[in-house]
Amino acid sequence: TQLLEQSPQFLSIQEGENLTVYCNSSSVFSSLQWYRQEPGEGPVLLVTVVTGGEVKKLKRLTFQFGDARKDSSLHITAAQPGDTGLYLCYGSGNTGKLIFGQGTTLQVKP
Amino acid sequence: GAGVSQSPSNKVTEKGKDVELRCDPISGHTALYWYRQSLGQGLEFLIYFQGNSAPDKSGLPSDRFSAERTGGSVSTLTIQRTQQEDSAVYLCASSLGSRGSTYEQYFGPGTRLTVT
Numbered sequence: 001t002q003l004l005e006q007s008p009q010f011l012s013i014q015e016g017e018n019l020t021v022y023c024n025s026s027s028v029f030s031s032l033q034w035y036r037q038e039p040g041e042g043p044v045l046l047v048t049v050v051t052g053g054e055v056k057k058l059k060r061l062t063f064q065f066g067d068a069r070k071d072s073s074l075h076i077t078a079a080q081p082g083d084t085g086l087y088l089c090y091g092s093g094n095t096g097k098l099i100f101g102q103g104t105t106l107q108v109k110p
Numbered sequence: 111g112a113g114v115s116q117s118p119s120n121k122v123t124e125k126g127k128d129v130e131l132r133c134d135p136i137s138g139h140t141a142l143y144w145y146r147q148s149l150g151q152g153l154e155f156l157i158y159f160q161g162n163s164a165p166d167k168s169g170l171p172s173d174r175f176s177a178e179r180t181g182g183s184v185s186t187l188t189i190q191r192t193q194q195e196d197s198a199v200y201l202c203a204s205s206l207g208s209r210g211s212t213y214e215q216y217f218g219p220g221t222r223l224t225v226t
Contacts (some may be wrong), residue, residue, distance in 0.1 A: 042201055042216075098155045102152035
């Protein structure tokens with residue numbers, strides 16, 4: 001069974017701090033996506049990574065796909081209260097299964 | 111343009127009753143997904159529709175759950191004889207591409223189901 005494990009599950013930090021969220025698997029994924037969800041809303045796509053070793057930047061957010069395409073990380077620089085939310089990684093496994101990680105709840109305090 | 115809409119936004123039902131949840135995907139999106147989410151948790155895949163192909167029902171937790179998609183557009187998720195453990199937010203998403211692609215999934219706001 002392919003799984004995506006996210007860590008940490010919960011993170012509470014002060015505005016201005018940096019943080020990294022991890023999404024790991026023992027299996028290879030053809031692509032990984034990161035979504036962010038705010039309370040009462042559906043998730044919204046942040047980025048898609050498809051190439052091993054790929055790094056993508058979205059303003060203060062940096063996403064990396066592992067060389068072996070088994071893991072990914074999301075790094076936020078100088079976090080702001082608007083970054084608060086549930087961060088979800090999502091992958092399409094080699095059997096076509098749709099797999100979401102269990103999520104990382106980020107709280108950024110002003 | 112209009113996004114994915116879901117109705118009702120909230121549903122409270124008594125244990126044992128049947129419920130129907132509706133999803134209106136973005137026009138032209140061939141793929142439609144249903145997920146279930148417990149409070150603060152990740153998404154649990156339920157069912158996937160792609161065009162006219164047979165749906166992938168592998169995520170449905172029991173035979174009390176069923177879904178249909180009429181005319182390749184609107185979808186209804188039905189839960190029969192609801193149980194308290196069915197309480198969750200049910201999210202619908204649609205996409206231009208098929209499963210396994212890198213297409214973005216567009217999510218609706220969800221239906222919060224509470225079984226008392």
